[in-house]
Each structure stands twice: as C-alpha cells, then as structure tokens.
Amino acid sequence: MDSKIKEKSGTLYITATPIGNLEDITLRALRILKEVDVIAAEDTRHTRKLLSHFEITTPLISYYREKEQQRSVQLVERLLAGESIALVSDAGTPGISDPGAVLVSLAQKEGVTIVPIPGPSALATALSVSGITDSSFLFVGFAPSKKSQRKTLLTSLTDQPHPIIFYESPRRIQGLLNDILQVMGDRKASWARELTKIHEDLQYGTIAELLALASSKNNRGEFVLIVQPGKLVRAEGDNVEELLIWYRDNTSLTLKDVSRKIASDLGLSRSAVYQEALIIYKKK
Ligand code: SAM
Numbered sequence: 001m002d003s004k005i006k007e008k009s010g011t012l013y014i015t016a017t018p019i020g021n022l023e024d025i026t027l028r029a030l031r032i033l034k035e036v037d038v039i040a041a042e043d044t045r046h047t048r049k050l051l052s053h054f055e056i057t058t059p060l061i062s063y064y065r066e067k068e069q070q071r072s073v074q075l076v077e078r079l080l081a082g083e084s085i086a087l088v089s090d091a092g093t094p095g096i097s098d099p100g101a102v103l104v105s106l107a108q109k110e111g112v113t114i115v116p117i118p119g120p121s122a123l124a125t126a127l128s129v130s131g132i133t134d135s136s137f138l139f140v141g142f143a144p145s146k147k148s149q150r151k152t153l154l155t156s157l158t159d160q161p162h163p164i165i166f167y168e169s170p171r172r173i174q175g176l177l178n179d180i181l182q183v184m185g186d187r188k189a190s191w192a193r194e195l196t197k198i199h200e201d202l203q204y205g206t207i208a209e210l211l212a213l214a215s216s217k218n219n220r221g222e223f224v225l226i227v228q229p230g231k232l233v234r235a236e237g238d239n240v241e242e243l244l245i246w247y248r249d250n251t252s253l254t255l256k257d258v259s260r261k262i263a264s265d266l267g268l269s270r271s272a273v274y275q276e277a278l279i280i281y282k283k284k
Contacts, residue, residue, distance in 0.1 A: 010037070010084035012075075012107045014100060016093040016119030020196035022053055024120045030054055032117050037083040040075055042090050042099055050088075063087060068102040075103055079112045086117070093121040097141040097167050123165060126192035126224035129202055130163070137163045137226075143176055150176070154183040155260045164227045170219040177211040180227060183257055188228040194221035240266070240273060244280040255281050 013032045018024040033039060033056050040063035041047035047060060063071045075085055087094050087103060094100035107114055123139060138157070143150045143166055157164055168176050173191075180187075186208045193201040199221065203210060207227065235250075237243035240262060247258040259277045263270040 008080075008082050009110075009112050010079045010082050011113045011115055012079055012103070013084070013086040013115050013117050014094050014104065015086045015088050015117040016121065017047075017050060017088050017091065018196065019091045019120045019122050019125065020194065020200075022050070024196055025050075025054070026117070026119050029117050029119055030056070032086050033058060033088075035084070036086045038078070038085050040071070040085055040087045040103070042088070042094075046090050047088055058086075063099060063103065065099050068099050072103040072106045076106050076110050076112060079107060080110060091120075091122075093119065096121055096123060120196070122167065122192075122195055122222070122224050125195050126226065127165065129192060130190055130226050131204070132163050132226065132228075134163055137165055139165045140167075142167050145172065147175070147179065150179055151183055151257065152260060152264070154179055155257070155264050158184050158230070158261070161229050163229065166223075166225040166227070168223045168225055170221060170223070173219055173223050173225070174211065174214045176225065177207055177214055181207045181211060182254065183261075184227070185230055185251075187230045190226050192224045192226075193219075195224070197221065240268070240276055241280060244273075244277050248281055248284060 013036060015029050015032055016026075017029065033051065033054075036058060038059050038061055039047065039051070040061050042064050044060040044062050051058065051060075061075075063075070079085055087100055089098035089100065092098065095104065104114060127137065138160060140153070140157075143153055166176065184207075186206050188205075189207050189210055190202065190204040191210060193203075201221070203213060205213075235243050235246050237246045243262050244258065247253055247261070251258070253261065255277050256274070259270055259274040262268070263273045
C-alpha cells in the first residue's frame with residue numbers, strides 16, 4: 001500500500017452497540033459515534049433512535065446485507081479520501097451474524113486502518129451466564145431456515161464434543177428445538193432470551209424441557225440457545241446394512257434422519273442409503 005495514501009486515509013471503527021439496554025453502550029463508542037464523519041448502519045431508522053437518545057447528530061448511511069459489496073466499495077473510497085467511518089449493526093457487534101465482514105476485508109485489502117470498538121454481543125452475554133466450564137465452544141449463529149438443511153447441519157454436529165451456540169428468532173425456536181431433539185437426542189441445554197431487557201429470561205434444562213416451555217410460552221424476543229455435547233454413542237456395524245439395523249434397534253431416530261447420519265458419516269449419497277433403509281426398516 002502506498003504510504004502517502006495510507007497517511008491520508010481515515011479510520012474504520014467497527015463499533016458495538018447495545019443488544020437491548022441502552023446503558024450498555026460504552027463511553028468510547030459514544031465518543032467515536034460523535035467524532036466520525038459518517039456512521040454506516042444496518043438500518044438507519046433503527047440507529048437514528050439510538051443516536052437521538054444520546055443526542056448524536058452524525059450523518060448516517062445505510063449498510064445492509066443485500067448491498068454489502070456495493071456499499072463497501074463506496075465506503076472504502078470515502079475512507080481512502082480521508083473520512084472516518086463507524087460501522088454499526090442493529091444490535092451488538094457488527095460482523096457476528098450481522099453485516100460487516102465484506103467492508104472489513106475490503107478495507108484490509110486497501111490498507112485502511114481498522115479499529116474495533118468492543119461492547120455487547122449476545123454471544124458473549126449468553127455464554128457468561130451459561131455456567132459452561134468447557135474452554136471451547138462452537139458458534140453456529142443462525143441454523144438454516146429450511147428444515148432439511150437444518151437437519152443436515154445438526155447431523156454433522158451430533159458427535160462433536162463442544163457446547164454448540166445458536167442464535168434463533170421467536171418464530172423458529174420451536175422448530176429448531178424439535179429438530180435438535182430428533183437428530184441429536186435429549187441433552188442439557190439453556191436459553192438466554194431478551195438479554196438485558198425488561199423480560200430477560202434465562203432457562204436451564206434439557207432440550208425436551210425447553211421445547212415444552214417454548215410450546216407453552218409466549219415466545220417473544222430473540223434467543224441464544226446453548227446445547228451441551230451428548231454422550232458419544234458408537235454405532236456398531238461394518239457396512240451400511242449393519243449400521244441401519246443398529247440405528248433401527250437402538251435409537252428413536254426416524255428413517256430419514258438415520259439415512260442422513262449414515263450418509264454424512266460415511267460420505268455416501270443420502271438417497272442410496274435411504275433406499276437401503278426403506279428395505280431394512282420394512283423387515284422389522
Ligand atoms: N451482532 C449481534 C451480536 O453481536 O450478538 C447479533 C445479531 S443477529 C442478527 C440477531 C440475533 O442475536 C438474534 O436473533 C438473537 O439470536 C441474538 N440476540 C440479539 N440480541 C439479543 C438479546 N437481547 N437477547 C437474546 N438474544 C439476542
């Protein structure tokens with residue numbers, strides 16, 4: 001990168017904002033939001049409310065998923081011309097299940113100075129009250145909304161040994177819990193709902209218990225779901241037929257889920273395993 005351009009270029013501040021309670025914004029974030037030339041926001045109307053609460057009048061420009069590429073080019077041009085820019089998302093830390101990565105990588109490529117302004121994230125907040133003692137975890141974010149894709153993902157995660165963290169909306173929480181129960185079996189789990197808000201709700205139990213709660217409760221608010229690893233059960237069998245018989249006789253997995261699991265474990269086509277499963281399951 002040409003050092004002259006670098007000297008002149010402005011700074012990109014990746015700025016975390018509250019996930020509910022406005023008191024959670026940091027003093028540094030407030031100063032940066034006041035001082036930059038422009039704030040790039042996932043939803044300008046949403047961020048305008050935050051800014052007016054703190055009497056900040058910095059101009060806003062939209063930066064959202066569908067326009068990430070195009071907007072990133074424009075924003076990096078402005079950075080290279082010397083403007084300073086803060087990027088914010090609707091809630092929490094940009095780039096974590098939120099737009100941001102495209103802008104950051106283009107700014108990196110062009111030698112722009114990038115400064116993180118840390119603050120709230122639903123991920124760290126939920127983890128802090130999970131009581132999980134493992135030092136590692138697997139952050140999935142949002143599972144796919146299509147059931148078959150979601151089940152394929154869950155199948156691939158069944159045997160991994162770390163707690164798994166999902167983001168989920170109230171509309172889909174039951175579907176996700178239901179699929180986890182079917183594919184991964186009942187396990188210890190917890191959810192953190194409406195974090196930092198008036199109706200903050202932390203629940204600890206098993207997937208089946210959370211599912212019962214989700215079915216009986218008014219599930220407003222967003223969720224972070226943490227699923228503990230299950231007991232590692234080794235399926236016994238040297239070939240597809242033997243494995244199918246083992247799953248049929250030792251688990252409550254559906255024929256489809258068993259086919260998905262065996263196909264994923266052995267790297268086979270799911271439809272081929274499914275055809276064989278139809279025969280094996282008929283025999284019982
Ligand atoms: N970038 C954000 C962060 O750092 O946490 C996440 C944005 S993502 C689009 C939104 C998801 O984060 C929600 O669906 C929910 O799973 C989680 N989330 C955000 N705010 C939350 C809150 N107050 N309580 C629980 N979960 C929350």
